[in-house]
Structures are given as C-alpha cells and as structure tokens.
Amino acid sequence: MTDAAPIAARGLFKSFGAAPVLRGVDLTVAAGFAALIIGRNGAGKSTLLRILAGLWSPDDGAALLFGEPSAALPPAARRRVGLVTHQSFLYPNLTARENLEFFCALYGVAGAPEQIARWLERVGLAVAADDRVRGFSRGMEQRLTLARALIHRPAALLMDEPFAALDAEGVAMAAALIGEALAGGCAIVLTAHQPLAIAKLEFALYEIVRGRLVARPADGGAEPRGAIDPRQPAA
Amino acid sequence: MNKIANLWLGGLTGVLMTAAIYMTFVYVPTEADQGIVQRIFYFHVPCAWVAFGAFGLVAIAGIFYLWLGQPVWDDLGYAAAEIGMVFCTLVLVTGSIWAKPIWSTWWTWDSRLTTTLILWLLYGGYLMLRAMADDTPQVARFAAVIGIVAAADVPVVIVSVRLWRTIHPAVLVTRQGGHGLEDPRMVATLLVALAAFTALFLWLLMLRFATLRMRARLGAIARGLNLAQAAAGDL
Amino acid sequence: MRKDLRLELRGGESLVALVALSLLILVVMVFALDPAGGVRDAATAAGALWVALILAGVIGSSRVLLAERDNGCIRALIASPLDRGALYWAKLTAAFIFMAIAEAAAIVLMVLFFNLDFDWRLMRMAPVIALGALGFAALATLLAAITGRVRAGDMLLPLLAIPLFVPALIAGVKASGAALAGAPFAAIAQWLKILVAFDVLFVSAGSLLFEYVIGEE
Numbered sequence A: 001m002t003d004a005a006p007i008a009a010r011g012l013f014k015s016f017g018a019a020p021v022l023r024g025v026d027l028t029v030a031a032g033f034a035a036l037i038i039g040r041n042g043a044g045k046s047t048l049l050r051i052l053a054g055l056w057s058p059d060d061g062a063a064l065l066f067g068e069p070s071a072a073l074p075p076a077a078r079r080r081v082g083l084v085t086h087q088s089f090l091y092p093n094l095t096a097r098e099n100l101e102f103f104c105a106l107y108g109v110a111g112a113p114e115q116i117a118r119w120l121e122r123v124g125l126a127v128a129a130d131d132r133v134r135g136f137s138r139g140m141e142q143r144l145t146l147a148r149a150l151i152h153r154p155a156a157l158l159m160d161e162p163f164a165a166l167d168a169e170g171v172a173m174a175a176a177l178i179g180e181a182l183a184g185g186c187a188i189v190l191t192a193h194q195p196l197a198i199a200k201l202e203f204a205l206y207e208i209v210r211g212r213l214v215a216r217p218a219d220g221g222a223e224p225r226g227a228i229d230p231r232q233p234a235a
Numbered sequence B: 001m002n003k004i005a006n007l008w009l010g011g012l013t014g015v016l017m018t019a020a021i022y023m024t025f026v027y028v029p030t031e032a033d034q035g036i037v038q039r040i041f042y043f044h045v046p047c048a049w050v051a052f053g054a055f056g057l058v059a060i061a062g063i064f065y066l067w068l069g070q071p072v073w074d075d076l077g078y079a080a081a082e083i084g085m086v087f088c089t090l091v092l093v094t095g096s097i098w099a100k101p102i103w104s105t106w107w108t109w110d111s112r113l114t115t116t117l118i119l120w121l122l123y124g125g126y127l128m129l130r131a132m133a134d135d136t137p138q139v140a141r142f143a144a145v146i147g148i149v150a151a152a153d154v155p156v157v158i159v160s161v162r163l164w165r166t167i168h169p170a171v172l173v174t175r176q177g178g179h180g181l182e183d184p185r186m187v188a189t190l191l192v193a194l195a196a197f198t199a200l201f202l203w204l205l206m207l208r209f210a211t212l213r214m215r216a217r218l219g220a221i222a223r224g225l226n227l228a229q230a231a232a233g234d235l
Numbered sequence C: 001m002r003k004d005l006r007l008e009l010r011g012g013e014s015l016v017a018l019v020a021l022s023l024l025i026l027v028v029m030v031f032a033l034d035p036a037g038g039v040r041d042a043a044t045a046a047g048a049l050w051v052a053l054i055l056a057g058v059i060g061s062s063r064v065l066l067a068e069r070d071n072g073c074i075r076a077l078i079a080s081p082l083d084r085g086a087l088y089w090a091k092l093t094a095a096f097i098f099m100a101i102a103e104a105a106a107i108v109l110m111v112l113f114f115n116l117d118f119d120w121r122l123m124r125m126a127p128v129i130a131l132g133a134l135g136f137a138a139l140a141t142l143l144a145a146i147t148g149r150v151r152a153g154d155m156l157l158p159l160l161a162i163p164l165f166v167p168a169l170i171a172g173v174k175a176s177g178a179a180l181a182g183a184p185f186a187a188i189a190q191w192l193k194i195l196v197a198f199d200v201l202f203v204s205a206g207s208l209l210f211e212y213v214i215g216e217e
Helices: A045-053 A096-107 A112-122 A138-150 A168-183 B003-027 B036-068 B071-103 B111-132 B137-167 B184-233 C003-010 C012-033 C042-065 C073-079 C084-113 C120-147 C153-180 C185-214
Strands: A007-016 A019-029 A034-038 A060-065 A081-084 A156-160 A187-192 A204-209 A212-216
Touching: A007 A045, A007 B184, A019 A034, A019 A045, A019 A187, A019 A204, A019 A212, A019 B184, A034 A045, A045 A060, A045 A156, A045 A187, A081 A138, A081 C073, A096 A112, A096 A138, A112 A138, A138 A156, A138 A168, A156 A168, A168 A187, B003 B036, B003 B184, B036 B071, B036 B111, B036 B137, B036 B184, B071 B111, B071 B137, B071 B184, B111 B137, B111 C153, B137 C120, B137 C153, B137 C185, C012 C042, C012 C084, C042 C084, C042 C120, C042 C153, C084 C120, C084 C185, C120 C153, C120 C185, C153 C185
Parallel strands: A034 A187, A034 A204, A081 A156, A156 A187
Antiparallel strands: A007 A019, A007 A060, A204 A212
16 A cells, blocks of 8 residues: 555544544555445544544544645645535535636636536536525536536545435436546545445445444455455455 | 742742741831732732733743643643642732722722733633643643633733833822832842742642643553453454 | 626625715714814814714715625635635725725715815825725725625624724824824824734735635534
C-alpha cells in the first residue's frame, strides 16, 4: 500500500462520550476501485465517512486522503475530494444553477457555464435549473448534490447513502455517474443500509460490525470472512 | 496536585492574609476624610488587581491552548476564569459597600468601577459559554478565542471609559483618594494586602486547576476502560 | 471569494428584517425617551440610534451571517480548497455591508424622529457610522461563528457581543452626538481614535482566530 492511496484509514478509533463507535478500522481504496460499507443504523457508517472526509477527528488512528491526514488537507488535495453526506451542502436561497456556479468557483472548475449546463442535463434538472433549491423535493436535492460533488472531477469520492431519496430512474442515473467516475480513476467509498445489487458496478463489500470493518463476499451473503483485514478491494 | 506545593501555598496564603488583616485593622492609621470605612480600600484594590490579572491569565492560557492544543492549558484558563470571576464580584461588592457610606449611593459610574463592571460581564460571558456548551475540544477552542478577544478588548474599554468620564465627570467625586497615600504605613499595608490576595488567588487557582485535571484524567481512564471492556467482550 | 457575497445578498429577506428591526427599536426608543417635540437633542438622538443599531445587529446578525447553517454548507466550505482567511474576509464584507445599510436607514429615521436637520452635520457622522459598522461586523462575524455552533447560542451572542462592544458603543455615541451638535472636529476626533483602535483590534483578531473557530470538532 503506497502512501499515495487516495483513501486510507489506519486503526481508526472514535468514541462519543463513553460509547465506542469505531474500534480499529482499517481500509484502503486505490484509484479506480470502490468500497461499499453497509451496516445497521447507528453502526458507525456516517461516523467513518465523516472522519475519512476530515470533518471529524478520530480519537486514535489516522484517516488519510492522498497520503495526507484528512483533517488537515492542503488546499490542492482538497480540490480533488468530492463529498456527499446527509446534509446537502446546498444553499436554499440560491437556484440550482447558482449553487453549481458557486461550487465551480470554489473548486476552480474551468469552463464552468458549459460544465454546469452539462451536469444539470445529466442529473435531469435542466428544467429546474433556475428555481431555488428551497422548493426542491428531496430527490431533486439529491440529484443536485450529486452534480455538486462530481462537477469538479474529484479523484476521491466519499458518499454517505448517495442513493437515498432517489427514484428508480434516479438510482440508475446515479449508478451511471458513479461508474463513470470509477472508470475515470476515482477512488470511491460509499455507505448504504444494505448491499446494493447495481448493475455494472462492482464494489468490495464491507460491513461495520461492532465498530470494525468486516469483509463480505460480493454477493452480500452472510458469511463473515473474519475480522479486520486491510486489503486492496479486488475488482 | 502536588501535596507539598498545596501545603506551602496554603500556608503562605494563611500567613499573608493574617498579616494583611492585622495591618488593615490595627496597624494602619484611620484615614482623615473617610474614616474607618476607608479600610475597605485595602481589600478592594488588591481584589481588583487580581481580577484583572486573572483575566490576562485566561487570555494567555487561551493562546497557549490554541497554539499547542494541550488540554492542560484549557483547564488552566477555565480555572483562572472561575476564580477570577469570584474576585471580580468581590471588587464590585466591596466597591458598593465603600460607596454607600461615603457618597450615600450604592453605585457610582466612575471610570474604574465601570470598567470593572464590564470586566465582570466579560467573565460572565465566558463562563456562560462554558456552562452552556458541551465539553468538547471545539468548545474549548471557542472559549480560548473568546478569552483572548475579551482580554484584548479590556485596554480599549479602559481608555474609552476613562475618556467618557473625563468629558462628563461623574456627579460624585471619584475615589482618587486611593492614590493619595501620604502615610508610608498605608503603602505598606496595601502591598501586603496585594501579596496576600495574590497568594489566595494562586492557591485557589491551583486547587481548582487540579480538580479539572483530575476530571480530565478520569474521563480518559473511563474511555480506556470502555474500549478495553468492549474489546474483551468481543472475540 | 467574493462569490460568498452574492450569497449573502441572496439572503435578501434577512437584510430587510434587520433594517426593519433597527427601525422598530428606534421607535421604541422614542417612546421610551420622549424627546420633547421641537427640541433638537443631538445627544439623545445619537444614543437612541446606537441602541437601535446594536440591538438589531445583535439579534439579526447571527441569522444573517450564518446562512450556511441550514444545509451544512459550512462543512462544504471547510472541505473545499477555500482559504479559511478568505472565508473570514468574505463574511466580514457581507456583514459590513448589511450593517452599513441598516445604519443608513436608521439615521434617516433618527433625523425624522428627533427633529434634526438634514444638513452637513450628518456628513460628519459618516466616518463614525462606517467605523462603527466595521467594528460591529468584525465582532459579529467572529462571535456568530462561535455561538452558531453552541447550544442556546442565540442567547449567548448578545451576552458576549454587548460587553465586548462597549468601547465602540461609548465612542460611537459620543462621536455621533458631537457630530450632530456641530462640535469642532477635535471633539469628534478623540472618539474616532478609539473606534479605529477597536476596529483594528477586532478585524485583526478576527482574521487570526477565525480558523480556530470554524473548524469542526
């Protein structure tokens, strides 16, 4: 495992007050690979994702993005990270287009106007481009969130339940976008409640059990293969 | 906290306090204008010096905490704020007690008392922040920032209040009598009282600081226990 | 990142509310102080003005400044390549503009309510108002970032902001009163110096300390 692995976690521990949530999580995701992490509510999926994203600090261990600690990423590295969480990060008073304009400016995306138009098209929001996000349905918000996260072509993607609130068409669209990103060499970590059988996408499957990552066979069967295993997800 | 240091500091405080009390009530001559009540000056002024000094300590601890990130500085700042608040309250109370017989009013808006009142409010704000918020490193950082900003503000407060009062002199003559210490015995008493109150402050500070440190250590032990327990309860 | 500015401007509704609030408080002050009709009382007018501004500012600023609270946009900003210092300046600028607009509106009302004149003396208030707005904006930006993330933060903001703002309040009221009463410039200048010192202090402290305040847990 080289230091330049896009997403890596080493021995992450996190407790909230006296309750331990993560108890030694190891993970490495190389470019072009995806890891899907499932678990029950409260198992620690979102916690893990937030720590990987650098929003929270672990009590012990390290979360590394491109070899740097995620909580203290230099701006150049931050530019290459895309984030989807339960919060949409969208400004309700701005329109969809303006939101994307803002994030393009923030991340220094070249040729913003064309990119924005293209992405709005891809996520099916071209019609609502100039409506305020405040009036969007949850599904529309999620679509815009995906556009927001991907528009700057990140090399590392962290997504917390990206398919939430999407209808079947939306799920297909999201899967296509994620597949594209993977093909483009992005390293991805996703979380979900249950294993997803999404056509054409291959994940390495992990489940959080009592604060540790347990590898599962790709078919989502219930055979645990053992305790913590830092492994390259096999394609 | 070191038992010996505790003993020494406590003993020193006791000795100095006894000396101060003796000197204030027996040794020093009664002041011509104000009579016996003036003796409160020897408690009032040292309390004020301590209150202001303690606030400076809060700010310095805050700087070190932000710079070094070690919780010990945060505990020091918090303890200093708590004890300093007590002394600040004493200043206002003794000032009030002093004012009543001399000027037949409970409060005067002279520059020193007003500044102390503002200081008291700043202390209050800091302590309210710590009381209302949870006990996280983030809040500790907030408190440090507030402490620093507030302490930096104090000189500006002093200047502005003084200017305020010279333009519109207080209806009541200010207690500038404090600096008309003709008798060297008065000076001596004041110095001893100052030393006594400083020692008292330091002693209380150390006690409080030790308590906070113990609590921090207890928290760490509890967390460690929990982790070990959970690990043992596993495979 | 001046883009952030446009953002704040989009929060147009908050601005309107802020202005309205300061005007309302001015009205309250008139009832409370009851300036005898016809008497031009510069000092009272200045006092009422600043009370209105501070109260409205304190109540309104947390809402105005932290539009990002809603959807966790603060986290987006933190995660982005944006320089934390730039974030502070952007927020400060937005806050300043808001305060300045509110102040301008309040001054107009003040002149009307307190039977003053729209004359050259008002111009002399300009630097006072500008400095006051800047100082308050700097203070509020820093504090709002703190209190926005704390339980019962809405109550905490005025608790912290008002004592910290006292020197600027004193200087502002005195300088405004002097300007309105047509006093010589020297009289105003001494207060302006305090305002300048206050502004320098809080702007620099804010920019230095903002990064400690804006990070996550």
